[in-house]
Amino acid sequence: MKCANCILKYIVFLSQSEPIKVLVTGAAGQIAYSLLFSIAKGDVFGKDQPVILVLLDIPVMMGVLEGVVMELQDCAIPVLREVIATDKEEVAFKDLDVAILVGSMPRREGMERKDLLKANVAIFKSQGAALEKYAKKTVKVLVVGNPANTNCLIAAKSAPSIPKENFSCLTRLDHNRARSQVAMRCGVPASHVKNVIIWGNHSSTQYPDVHHCKVNMSGSEVGCFEAVKDDAWLKGDFISTVQLRGAAVIKARKLSSAMSAAKAICDHVRDIWFGTAPGEFVSMGVYSSGNKYGVPEDLIYSFPVEIKNKTWKIVNDLPVNDFSRSKMDATAAELVDERDTAVTFLGE
Template sequence: MASPIKVCVTGAAGQIGYSLVYMIGSGAVFGADTPVSLHLLDIPPMMPVLNGVCMEIADCALPCVREVVATDDPSVAFKDIDAAFLVGAMPRKEGMERKDLLAANVKIFKVQGQALDQHAKKSVRVLVVGNPANTNALICSQYAPSIPKENFSAMTRLDQNRAQAQIAARLSVPVSDVKNCIIWGNHSGTQFPDVRHATVAGKSVYDAVNDEAWIRGDFITLVQKRGGAVIAARKLSSAMSAAKAACDHMASWWQGTPEGSYVSMGVFSDGSYGTASGVMFSFPVTIKDGKWSIVQGLPIDDFSKGKLEVTGKELCEERDDALAVCSAAQ
């Protein structure tokens, strides 16, 4: 039996963590025959709740789970880990602006970056889920200089899943038939859900939908505002779907993408497609042997270029605001 993969989940007592730890323990991420050691981190007031989560993990009798470490100490949680799901953050609440989230959460991810730098394996793969995810991932990486920048990513897979589901519903097909929906840019209201290069059962989604006004209008708005719609309905932010997307993201990163398929990940921009460099920008990527590569050469029309510019501008503004918060806190 292989040695367990050490996996940290922060905010593990929260709503996303509650779904996420089960999915990881079930083998859905790293493989049904791959043992895992779960390192669960939360803040001191949440430890009684986290202990209850640990009881439930035990009661699930998951064959993949070899060990569960529950702690409020980042040095313990991040010790020699192979993968991290950074979920713990102040959740977005109804009426809250992204800048409010940014100021509160950037400090959390600065501290966690420093702890990862000191205690995690240098090969650790870090997925940031807590919002604003792209900029939190940027800050986390900045304060973990000994870990390669390509080992950090931000989650836009939830947006990709939302886009895929909306196309499937529009065409009355199984969601598994829809491939290669792209999320460009930020996990925010400026993101650009793009189906120009997507297929349904091997055919063009654009042609199958045959409604450019909807694709360029209501579809984009629906995906951009889906998180807010969930909050309005549940009075809580997306949890089950966010956990599923985090698992999808890490599973792709760990196991690779099928030939001819790509997925959306927030990764360090190298300026591809005219985007601003030095921000965490969501691109279509392929993954092989744990390494992601930005898909190159996709034709981008003027409409799409305009969308990429808007979301890139927001990411640059967020980056500058976040760095200012970090500097002020020193």
Template sequence: MAEPIRVVVTGAAGQIAYSLLYSIAKGDVFGKDQPIILILLDIPPMLPVLDGVVMELQDCALPLLREVIPTDKVEVGFKDIDAAILVGSMPRKEGMERKDLLKANVAIFKTQGAALDKYAKKTVKVLVVGNPANTNCLIASKSAPSIPKENFSCLTRLDHNRACSQVAMRCGVSSNNVKNVIIWGNHSSTQYPDVHHAKVNVGGAEKAAYDAVKNDAWLRGDFISTVQQRGAAVIKARKLSSAMSAAKAICDHMRDIWFGTKEVSVCRKEIKL
């Protein structure tokens, strides 16, 4: 069996990570024959919670999981890592101006970028999840000048998955029968889900999305607003932000970055630095 790879997840005590870590540890991201060392990085007040997460991962008895390391120190978290999933960031709180949010996240991602530059392998693949993901990714990359810029990307795969699912449900097919969906813009309500180049496999025949859906008004109206507002709709229903679907999107994104896609298709919008 292959040598273990080292994977760090930041914000590891949070709800997204709670849905994410099991999938990584059981081989959904890096392969079913790839042993994993998981490093769980979070702020000092969350270390007791991380201890509980470590116990649960141990109790899962996952054959690929070689070690779990909880820490609040970047020099431990980023040491010799092969992949970094940066979930943790400062959330926007009531009364907080955008400039205040950006200022807080500059400090976080500048520190993490510098730690990547100093401690991580130069081949490390970095996925920024914490919002504003595009800006945070840029900060991290600029703070890690010795790591190739193409090794950094940020998450918009959740919006892509939402768009694919909406089209698939409308056509009565599974989501893997929808391809070439594009998400333009940030992970926010201003994004534009674009299906003008999308294809849908219906009954073995590949059709353009507009021909498969047969409802142009829906594609130009409710489809777009549903994808744009999906995060808010989840919060309204759950009283919590998306976690399970966000974790699945992280897995999809990192798996494609790690292994590549089987065909040339636009399945996500990655940050261009």
């Protein structure tokens, strides 16, 4: 009887909880296929939080999306209240709590960089305008589609009444890659490595920084350089391995990262929702107002952040040595160039 009462209380709780409305774009793609089940079953917003999943893709992909919807239905997940599949922005962006913008124009063979930026400006200008027109002003927006930093900036600029602090781009995959590389080198679980930093762009110029990283070795925390005992590796192959990991996955798998990207998206959004652990920070591409670490204003730049009450805050006053400074400046310069090129297309 006691068990039956518990089940009854749980059912009543679920029936009384307001569902969170979550959009995933590019929903027929491989990243979304790895992502949607995790969101639906409570890995992101909690096992007791009902969700409505909204799936957006282009018209030619609606047949594939229908199959994804059937699979989600067939999972029989208690907290998944509804699945809405659409190719229309006015449906997809209506009353959103969270928007995860995965879909973007990929770079094709022979495509010039400016052509890639132009195509993505059109996509994220339109989606930003849809957020402005239809979504809640409290919506949290995560941009995954590359070039993620600049796409995020364009979306934010196209939704002027939504606070720029509500927009972020995914550098958590790079963050997780850096943690994993250190953990493997030290022979410890990845959970024993904290406070790595990804500075800058989600590109090959990003700077994975371990000068503030701590590693739990046999129950006591030590600095990463002390734990690894190989400064040359940490300043050389470690950095290039993280920077080029996406390309390495494509070369080996013949497809881009999907499972690891989906996991990173879950980590990123869950931390926004529930906050970071005391004494820990994570990497997120967020808006730069120009007064932190010498990073120019009006960029989406990856910083170390702490999160509380669904609000991120850049970690202040971490010492930056000359080695780090040069790499942080280089990735900022790339982002300035990307931004300036992309902004020329905004008026078109």
